[in-house]
Amino acid sequence: MASNDMTPEDILPDALLERIRGRAAGYDRENAFFTEDLRDLAAAGYLKIFVPAADGGLGLGLAGAAQLQRRLATAAPATALAINMHLVWTGVAHVLAARGDSSLDFVLHEAAQGEIFAFGNSEAGNDSVLFDSKTEATPLPDGSYGFTGRKIFTSLSPAWTRLGIFGKDASARGGEGELVHGFIDRETPGYEILSDWDTLGMRASQSNTTVLEGAVVPPDRVFRKLPVGPNADPLIFAIFACFETLLAAVYTGIGERALDLGVASVKRRTSFKNGGRSYAQDPDIRWKVAEAAMAMDALYPQLAAVASDVDALADHGAQWFPKLVGVKVRATETARTVVDLAIRVSGGSSYFRGSELERLYRDVLAGMFHPSDDESAHNTVASAWLGPLEP
Secondary structure: OOOOOOOHHHHHHOHHHHHHHHHHHHHHOOOOOOOHHHHHHOOOOOHOOOOOHHOOOOOOOOOHHHHEEEEHHHOOOOHHHHHHHHHHHHHHHHHHOOHHHHHHHHHHHHOOOOOEEEEEEEOOOOOOOOHHHOOOEOOOOOOOEEEEEEEEEOOOOOOOOEEEEEEEEEEHHHHHOOEEEEEEEEOOOOEEOOOOOOOOOOOOHEEEEEEEEEEEEOHHHEEEEEEEOOOOOHHHHHHHHHHHHHHHHHHHHHHHHHHHHHHHHHHHHOOOOOOEEEEEHHHHHHHHHHHHHHHHHHHHHHHHHHHHHHHHHOOHHHHHHHHHHHHHHHHHHHHHHHHHHHHHHHHHHHOOOOHHHHHHHEEEEEEEEOOHHHHHHHHHHHHHOOOOOOO
């Protein structure tokens, strides 16, 4: 995993994992941010997964980070999902640096100093994702940009100190427009965080809406200007690689935990009809558990292979994006199926509020809303194999 061969259990020991697991139900019930989890994870160096060891970090790559996020998600999916957003930016900086691009080295330097990064790119109704923006990026005389727009699903809203945003300068490139990427600080004026996160699941992430009202990104924090539409800039690959792979890791952890809970429940429950025999002896129940286990067995190597290939600088050419969106969709859909099967074999007790499976059932549904969604992913894969649709 790392140069010193630390294991996930070394970095995220059982005692810490159990403390985090013990808080998850309360955060969900109270719709509260995971303040104590964040404090403990920061103290353990978890927010410095991608920071080089020479700078006080763990010096891991994407494969190691994915293992850790999978483990964290077995205890607290909402905590893991929100931490993902910090890890996306630090992971992007790491992936770019490994490919000779130092434009985001400052992200790793600041993460080493304890800064917390969040992802402020998502916009309601923007199905172009990174290839266009509804947010206005207005150029200012000194080279800075003022950003006006509305960003949704801004995880880590109560805690971030650096927020990555992007918007469109419609006047640039002869009127064709340009997408401007930069960071604002917590102290930057001109934005508002709404208290609007009251959702079915993933409640502790507190992924509130962020309204940008002319927030200014200074010239030295503008790190990319890209044309509107798909392009081959390394930043786009790095964001997709980290975002999709780390999302897949979180939902893989949810599926893994659901399977464990289902197995434990089946072994514990007994059948009155069959003279008190364990449900583990029921052929129909055994089939469902086997179905869930086989589904998870197919997911683990796919996640590991994609993450490892990013670290190894593998060249998959036009197949890279299909691989990235494919592992995200496989993970979110598999986890949803496995949670459903675990509930089916666990009986009516899992239907009650406060049951861990009940919470996982709500949390896992968020997977369908993260980019790339099912429709976009299938379009990406179809285009890679069949070519683009004819006009």
